[in-house]
Amino acid sequence: MQRISEFFRGVVREMKKVSWPKKKELTSYTITVLTTIVFMAVFFAVIDLGISKLIRLILE
Incomplete structure (x- = not known):
């Protein structure tokens, strides 16, 4: 108790x-x-959207 x-x-x-x-x-x-x-949320949302569109273009 003394230490506490x-x-x-x-x-x-x-x-x-x-x-x-x-x-x-x-x-x-x-x-x-x-x-x-x-700023970071908007930045990563734009990057995510761009990568998603790029992947959709590649897979179609």
Whole structure:
């Protein structure tokens, strides 16, 4: 039990050292991540569509 409580005390000490992002930074990071996800989804959808059409042309 002593080791578990010491572990959590260490976790609390380390979490106090963490530099948390401000609201403006967090908003900027969130927009960047969502934009990247949308771009990648559209990119792979277009690639998938192109490959599918190419395969259909080859097999017909």
